[in-house]
Amino acid sequence: MIKVLIYEDNQQLREGLGILISGSIGFQLTGAFGNCAEVEQQLDELKPDVVLMDIDMPMVNGIEGLRKIRAADSDVRVLMLTVFDDNENVFEAVKAGANGYLLKKTPPARLLEYIADVMEGGAPMTSSIATQVLNMVKSGNNAGTQDFDLSAREMDVLKLLVNGYSYKMVAAELFISIDTVRSHIKNVYEKLQVNSKSEAVAKALKTRLF
Template identity: 60%
Template sequence: MIRILLYDDAKEMRETLVLLLSNTDGFEVAGAFDNCETAVDDISTLKPDVVLLDIDMPGMTGIEGLAKIRSQHPDVKILMLTVFDDNKNVFEAIRQGASGYLLKKTSPAKLIEFIREAQDGGAPMNASIATQVLKMFAGMQPAASPDYSLSQREKQVLQSLVDGNSYKMVAAEMNISIDTVRSHIRSIYEKLHVNSKSEAVAKALRDRLV
């Protein structure tokens, strides 16, 4: 069962989404709200798997809400669901950690497919948005990787984490003890200024450390 939490100030859109998702096998609506000002606490309480987040809402915009959610809930899947298809909003959503970017004109069947894709670890986007993203990245100069002074061994441990391995699997792969793995990971967290495996993996990928 995929638990959904959604934020949209348009009442008709919100009610339509609740009706669609509630009547789709494998989906459960955990909550639906007209603004995202309490989103961080809502997620802590309601434990959704996927959040659908509009951009243009009163009080706090969806982009601002996205940034706050990501700071406290780095692992929850967040899909922007909006009418905005401009470069600025797309870029900001990706920069702040959106799991995907969908337009409200997406068909119900496709929306369900996209939500399942996000739950499975994908990054769904409408074709027009994906084209924009490719063009944006094509025009960017590759940035030099920051120097976090990771040792070669620490980079190997980090690569293993990026590959999805557990501490036990890292130890077996590198033929070292679990305690040694933990020691390397403590050092990696300190050097990268992160507090969790997901943050370390995200920073490794974003800054091209492995």
């Protein structure tokens, strides 16, 4: 059972998402709120597996809410669910530790698949968001390129993480075992001096590794 917590200030959408989650086999709605001003307390009380987080909310916006979540819990998965697909919001969300970035127009059945995917180690992004990520990688707007002494295989693994692949998908794409994927990712984390997939993706984007 995947426990889901929702932050969305649009009441109609919030209620619709709540009905979708609570009415789907394998999912449990732990709470739904119109803002994330009390996110730390709610996270501690409700203990969700996945948080669906809007960006444009009153009092505390979703990216700041995400930062609060990461300060309190590095393990809970956070999927940004928003109308914004511009570079700035995508990059800020990734830097703040988002596990995925989805548009609100995502079909309900697909949203459930994305939630399940993020629980398996994926970093789901809708297609237009993935395009924005690729544009950020290609643009010269960030810091100078560094290689961090990553091997060719470690670079392959990191590129797939940036593109939203789960560990299982990376293993299938590169024809290696999941244990080998984990070993490569451990080395990537050590070389980039990060502690999570979202931090690794953010650093890859910021330093123009590709």
